[in-house]
Amino acid sequence: MSRYPTMPGILLGELFPNFEADTTSGRIKFHDFLGDSWGILFSHPADYTPVCTTELARAAKLTDEFKKRGVKMIALSIDSVEDHKNWSKDVMAYANEAGSPLPFPIIADEKRELSVQLGMLDPDERNKAGLPLTARCVFVIGPDKKLKLSILYPATTGRNFDEILRVIDSLQLTAQKKVATPVDWKPGEKVMVVPSLPDSEATALFPNGVTTKEMPSGKKYLRYTQI
Numbered sequence: 001m002s003r004y005p006t007m008p009g010i011l012l013g014e015l016f017p018n019f020e021a022d023t024t025s026g027r028i029k030f031h032d033f034l035g036d037s038w039g040i041l042f043s044h045p046a047d048y049t050p051v052c053t054t055e056l057a058r059a060a061k062l063t064d065e066f067k068k069r070g071v072k073m074i075a076l077s078i079d080s081v082e083d084h085k086n087w088s089k090d091v092m093a094y095a096n097e098a099g100s101p102l103p104f105p106i107i108a109d110e111k112r113e114l115s116v117q118l119g120m121l122d123p124d125e126r127n128k129a130g131l132p133l134t135a136r137c138v139f140v141i142g143p144d145k146k147l148k149l150s151i152l153y154p155a156t157t158g159r160n161f162d163e164i165l166r167v168i169d170s171l172q173l174t175a176q177k178k179v180a181t182p183v184d185w186k187p188g189e190k191v192m193v194v195p196s197l198p199d200s201e202a203t204a205l206f207p208n209g210v211t212t213k214e215m216p217s218g219k220k221y222l223r224y225t226q227i
Contacts, residue, residue, distance in 0.1 A: 009118060009119020010116070010118055010119065010139075010147055010150070011147070012147055012150065013146055013147065014143050014146060015137070015145055015146055016030070016031075016141045016146065016149055017030065017117060018031040018145070018148050019114055019117070021108070021114060022026065022081050022107070022108045023074070023081065023084075023108065024081055024084045024085050024105045024106045025105035028105070028107075028113055031145055033072065034072055034143075034145065036074070036143050036169075037072045037143065038069065038070055038071040038140065038143060038148075038168070039071060039073075039074065039141040040066065040071055040072070040074070040139065040140050040141070040164070040168070041074050041075070041078040041137075041138075041139045042055075042073075042075055042076070042136070042137065042138050042139075042140065042159070043075070043077070043115065043118075043120050043135065043136065043137045044056070044075060044076065044077040044092070044136065045077070045135070045136070045155040046078060046079060047077050047079040047083045047084060047087040048083075048090070048142075050086055051134060051155075051156070051158045052077070052101065053087075053090060054158060055136075055158055055159055055161075055172075056075060056091040056093065056102070057091050057092070057094040057095035057142065058095075058161050059073065059075070059104070059161060060091065060092065060095050060102060060103055060104075062165065063103040063104065065165055066165075066168075069168055069169070069172065071140075071168060072103035072104075073103075074105050074107060075105070075106045075107055076103055076106065076120075077107070077108070077109065078109050078110060079108065079110065080108050081106075081108045084106040085165065088101070088102040088106070090194075093103055096129055102185040108151070116139070118139070120133055120135055120137045121135065123149070131154045135152055135153065135154060135155055135156070136152070136153035136154070136157065136159055137150065137152055137153075138150065138151040138153075138159065138164060140167070140168060140171060142171075142175065149167055149168075149171060151164075159162075166185075166187075169187050170185065173191070173227065177191075177205075178194050178197050178205060179191040179192060179193060179194060179225065179227065180194055180195075190224045190225065190226050191225060191226075191227055192223060192224055193206070193210055193223040193225055195221055199223075202223065202225070206226075206227075208225055208226040208227075209226075210224065210225045211224050
């Protein structure tokens with residue numbers, strides 16, 4: 001039996017652990033690091049690996065987009081702080097910003113303690129020593145410190161950061177308004193009124209009006225509005 005179980009992990013709506021960890025920006029306590037902001041934590045299998053380098057470079061280029069949304073960024077990998085700092089130079093060179101510092105910290109999880117706690121290990125991907133690598137996890141945490149989104153990719157598949165930003169836009173909108181976002185939704189497009197909201201309240205809440213799409217069932221559950 002492996003001494004690195006892939007569970008327990010954390011479920012949507014649960015309070016995200018207030019862990020302490022060493023990072024490239026010093027030691028942090030996670031809730032203090034977040035403050036009143038939204039946060040995103042994304043894990044990487046290991047330093048000096050090809051897919052991870054492309055991902056961190058893309059994340060670095062999108063720093064301003066995350067800032068606009070009030071989202072603090074932090075990465076995690078299973079190597080040391082010193083390795084992270086040196087690897088960051090390669091990352092920024094790949095991003096065509098050689099000499100610039102990586103604009104967010106990387107957690108050093110050498111003992112895989114945090115990876116186990118958060119259920120981030122990939123049992124099918126191992127390093128040269130036979131130890132499991134972390135999968136490509138994405139956690140989005142709200143200002144209430146609760147988990148709002150988790151996406152799990154295998155180590156062999158790079159993430160789509162445009163999709164991550166799109167989902168954050170949806171999470172932030174739906175946290176404030178009684179709406180849901182339909183398939184392939186993008187900011188500025190129509191949203192759907194949540195089923196639990198009566199028509200009378202919907203009319204009052206959405207001054208741009210509510211339209212209902214007729215369906216063969218006759219049920220009027222597809223209600224749209226423009227925010």
